[in-house]
Structure formats: C-alpha cells, structure tokens
Amino acid sequence: MTARRKPFAAAVTGLGLVTAAGVGTKATWHSITHDTVPGGVSYQDELADLPCDFMYMATDLDTTELLGVATRRLMDRFSQLAVIAAREAVGDAGLDPESWDRSRVAVVIGSAHGGLPFYDQQFTAMTGRGARRVSPKLAPLTVINSAASSVCMDLGAQGPSLGVATACSSGTVAVGTAHQLLRAGVCDIAIAGGAESVLSRLLIASACQMKAVSTRRDDPATACRPFDVDRDGFVVGEGAGLLVMERPEDARARRAPIRARIAGYGASSDAYAAVAPDPEGKGIEQALRTAMADADVQGGDVGHVNAHGTSTVVNDHVEAMMLQRVLGDHPLVTSTKAMTGHTLGAAGGIETALTVLALEEQLVPHTANLTVPDPRIPIEVVRAEPRRAAFDCAVKTSLGFGGHNAALVLTRS
Amino acid sequence: MNAAEVVNTLLEERFGVTPGEVTEGTALRSLRLDSLALEELRVLIEEQLDVDLEEVSLTSRDTVGQLVAAIDGKVTA
Numbered sequence: 001m002t003a004r005r006k007p008f009a010a011a012v013t014g015l016g017l018v019t020a021a022g023v024g025t026k027a028t029w030h031s032i033t034h035d036t037v038p039g040g041v042s043y044q045d046e047l048a049d050l051p052c053d054f055m056y057m058a059t060d061l062d063t064t065e066l067l068g069v070a071t072r073r074l075m076d077r078f079s080q081l082a083v084i085a086a087r088e089a090v091g092d093a094g095l096d097p098e099s100w101d102r103s104r105v106a107v108v109i110g111s112a113h114g115g116l117p118f119y120d121q122q123f124t125a126m127t128g129r130g131a132r133r134v135s136p137k138l139a140p141l142t143v144i145n146s147a148a149s150s151v152c153m154d155l156g157a158q159g160p161s162l163g164v165a166t167a168c169s170s171g172t173v174a175v176g177t178a179h180q181l182l183r184a185g186v187c188d189i190a191i192a193g194g195a196e197s198v199l200s201r202l203l204i205a206s207a208c209q210m211k212a213v214s215t216r217r218d219d220p221a222t223a224c225r226p227f228d229v230d231r232d233g234f235v236v237g238e239g240a241g242l243l244v245m246e247r248p249e250d251a252r253a254r255r256a257p258i259r260a261r262i263a264g265y266g267a268s269s270d271a272y273a274a275v276a277p278d279p280e281g282k283g284i285e286q287a288l289r290t291a292m293a294d295a296d297v298q299g300g301d302v303g304h305v306n307a308h309g310t311s312t313v314v315n316d317h318v319e320a321m322m323l324q325r326v327l328g329d330h331p332l333v334t335s336t337k338a339m340t341g342h343t344l345g346a347a348g349g350i351e352t353a354l355t356v357l358a359l360e361e362q363l364v365p366h367t368a369n370l371t372v373p374d375p376r377i378p379i380e381v382v383r384a385e386p387r388r389a390a391f392d393c394a395v396k397t398s399l400g401f402g403g404h405n406a407a408l409v410l411t412r413s
Numbered sequence: 414m415n416a417a418e419v420v421n422t423l424l425e426e427r428f429g430v431t432p433g434e435v436t437e438g439t440a441l442r443s444l445r446l447d448s449l450a451l452e453e454l455r456v457l458i459e460e461q462l463d464v465d466l467e468e469v470s471l472t473s474r475d476t477v478g479q480l481v482a483a484i485d486g487k488v489t490a
Contacts, residue, residue, distance in 0.1 A: 132467075134456070
C-alpha cells in the first residue's frame with residue numbers, strides 16, 4: 001500500500017559546484033560537456049605506494065584566499081568546499097543573505113566521512129606527540145554536520161539544518177530531505193546537496209583492501225570508466241554540489257528564474273549487506289519507483305538518467321539492469337563520475353546539479369572513458385560526445401554502502 | 414623568537430588577526446578569540462615554545478600582554 005500525497009515540485013533557483021572538473025558551475029559544466037579526458041585526477045603523496053595512489057582533486061582553489069584564515073580555521077576541507085559552493089548557489093539564486101528571513105532558511109548537506117582528514121591528523125598528533133598536542137577542534141571539525149553548520153554560520157541561515165549520512169547516497173538524500181522540508185512548510189528556502197573531501201591514507205588503504213577502488217596506476221585518467229567492459233573499481237574524488245530550492249510560488253513572487261524542478265523523491269534500504277547492493281537491485285528499484293510515483297511520472301516520460309555509475313563491476317551492472325527494467329531502454333544514461341571522481345557523500349549533490357543543467361541545456365553529458373560498453377549492460381549510455389535531446393523529465397539515482405538507496409525525479413521548468 | 418613574537422605570529426597566521434591590530438593592551442576577545450580559539454592557541458604556543466601552560470588560566474578578557482607575561486613566567490620558571 002503506497003500512501004499518495006499531492007505532488008509537490010520544488011523550484012531549483014540556484015546551483016553551486018566545486019569539483020575536480022572545475023571550480024564553479026560554469027567551469028564544471030563546460031569541462032563535463034567538452035573534455036573527453038578528466039584533468040582533475042592526479043597522484044597524491046599521501047597515498048604513496050598504495051594500490052590506488054590517485055584521486056580527483058579540486059586543485060584550482062585557494063581556500064585561504066576565498067574564506068580568510070579566521071573562517072577557514074574552523075572547517076575541515078569538506079566544509080570549506082561546502083561554504084564555497086553555497087555562496088555560489090545563493091548568489092546564483094539572486095538571494096541576499098542580508099535581507100532574507102533567516103529563520104526560514106534551511107541547510108541540508110550530506111557527507112559520508114565528514115572531517116576524516118582532520119581526525120587522521122589529530123590521531124597522528126596524539127600517537128606521535130602525546131595527548132597534550134591534540135587540537136581542541138576535533139569534534140566541531142569532524143562531525144558530519146559540520147558542513148551544514150559552517151554554511152549556516154557563513155550565510156546567517158537560522159532555519160532547521162542538518163547533516164545527512166547515508167554513505168554514497170547522502171547528497172541525494174539531502175536534496176530529497178530538503179524537498180520534504182519545503183513540502184511540509186517548515187522552511188521557505190533550502191540549501192541542499194553534498195560535500196566530501198577525504199584525502200586520507202587510512203580510508204583509501206582500507207578501500208584498497210576491500211578491492212573497491214581502481215588499481216589502474218599506470219593511467220589514472222582512464223581508471224574510472226563507468227559501464228565499460230574493462231572497469232575495475234571507483235576512484236575517489238573531492239567536491240561539493242549544492243542547490244537552492246524554494247516553493248515555486250515563492251520563486252515566482254520574487255521573479256527568480258526556475259532552472260528546473262525537483263518533482264519526486266524516493267528512498268529505500270536494501271537490508272541486505274554492508275557493502276554489496278542487493279544483487280537484483282530491488283532496493284534502488286523501490287526508491288526509483290517511489291520517486292516516480294511521488295512525481296506522478298511513468299517510465300516512458302523519463303528522457304535522461306544521471307546514474308550512480310561508479311565504475312565498479314557490480315554497481316554498474318545491477319544499476320543498469322534495474323534502469324532497463326523500470327524505465328525501458330530509451331532514456332539517455334550518463335555517469336559523470338569519470339570527470340568528477342566518486343565524491344561519495346557529495347556525489348548526489350553534484351550530480352543532481354548536473355541533471356538540472358542537462359534539463360536546462362537539453363544536453364546529456366557523455367560518459368568519459370567509456371570506450372567499450374559492457375555487452376551485459378542493456379541501456380543506452382551516452383559516450384564519446386554529449387548528446388542533444390528533447391526531454392522534460394530526468395532521474396538521478398544513488399546507492400550507498402549499507403544499502404541506502406535514493407532517487408530523485410527532476411522536471412524541466 | 415620570544416614569546417611576544419610567537420604570539421603575534423600565531424595570531425596573524427593561524428587566527429587571521431590583521432597585523433597592526435595587536436597591541437599589548439588589546440583584549441583577546443576583541444581579536445575574535447573565543448574560548449575554543451584560546452584553547453587552540455594554548456596548544457600551539459606549548460608546541461612552539463615547548464612550555465607547559467596547563468596551569469595558566471586564560472580568558473578572552475585577558476590582554477595580549479597578560480598572555481605574553483604568563484608565557485614568560487613559565488619559560489623563565
């Protein structure tokens with residue numbers, strides 16, 4: 001029995017992106033729709049000698065210059081990226097933090113690992129130099145909600161705010177949660193998405209032990225190759241992607257351009273395994289069907305999917321089978337992770353923003369590094385170059401460790 | 414570096430205090446140092462000067478000069 005509610009489509013009025021593909025929404029979108037080889041992936045000293053010693057980094061970024069020493073010192077890097085993306089999104093939406101009703105502005109930001117790098121550094125300080133050399137900032141900088149609270153402080157947002165932690169679906173769940181907050185009327189403006197930055201030797205060493213990440217060390221730029229027959233795992237990336245969302249009538253009242261709409265949200269839990277998705281993709285199917293029912297759309301309406309597409313053998317196969325089953329074989333599917341890396345808890349925020357841009361531009365980005373499509377994958381994945389198409393409805397899917405699935409339905413404004 | 418130089422450098426480089434903003438009589442709170450910042454500053458000074466400031470009570474009402482004097486007391490002690 002599915003409880004049906006009156007459909008609610010939140011207006012997206014602003015976007016902010018910081019990714020390895022570019023700093024800023026324009027730079028990121030330009031790279032994703034023009035470049036065939038990712039420029040943001042590089043070897044990292046921190047990861048030296050690990051089976052995976054490379055990562056996607058947003059290198060074109062001077063956080064001290066942008067934030068100032070006094071503000072920056074209270075954030076680990078994932079929060080810094082969130083604040084920079086939030087400033088862009090709010091500016092893009094034409095909102096003025098000096099004059100908005102600050103008690104009605106919500107901030108919802110997903111992250112899988114929060115300030116893990118700072119945690120690592122402080123653990124190293126304690127083991128090497130003793131407890132008296134540990135920073136007093138461990139808790140405030142490392143908690144998952146630190147990105148949300150940092151954005152609140154930076155913009156003076158005083159409505160309900162929270163961090164969302166559902167591993168690699170965190171960003172998508174954050175946008176879905178913001179959709180529900182707006183629908184429930186508990187805020188008028190929501191800043192939502194994800195942020196992640198985990199250049200952490202400990203975490204990547206463990207991911208290598210799990211055999212989850214690519215070990216294509218001879219050519220890191222081609223390591224992440226979603227839906228390709230030779231894919232061998234994901235490549236971690238850092239980044240932040242945030243949306244400004246409002247009720248459509250509020251956006252219209254202040255004459256703000258509506259870039260696209262978040263029309264439906266669904267989430268589910270596999271209740272199956274710590275890491276592996278349900279082998280038939282039943283959990284992500286349930287999330288997607290819930291989101292489509294919420295938006296009142298059918299499979300035939302969906303023209304584009306920004307897939308989770310991590311470049312692991314299992315994810316891409318399970319997800320593709322599910323997409324074909326639920327939507328058919330007509331939607332133009334892409335994974336933008338070959339350009340951004342897998343940004344874990346930020347992925348859903350970044351990729352939802354890219355889905356908004358795809359709807360706006362009527363352009364589906366190509367899946368970089370997809371040279372030989374896996375013949376077991378029964379969907380149309382755009383490759384080699386972006387594809388122009390006419391579509392009014394798109395889908396974003398995300399799966400997280402622990403079996404946390406989420407899907408959004410987006411519509412053209 | 415003496416204690417005053419270490420404190421001034423840390424305030425500028427780690428807490429974003431503008432050079433010239435600091436005089437001996439400046440209260441730490443007017444440099445936007447709250448209780449968390451003071452505890453962070455304590456760790457940084459201990460590390461750089463190899464002193465133990467555990468017994469020094471620090472509040473944001475204290476001035477930069479009082480902080481420097483407290484460190485000097487520990488260094489010479």
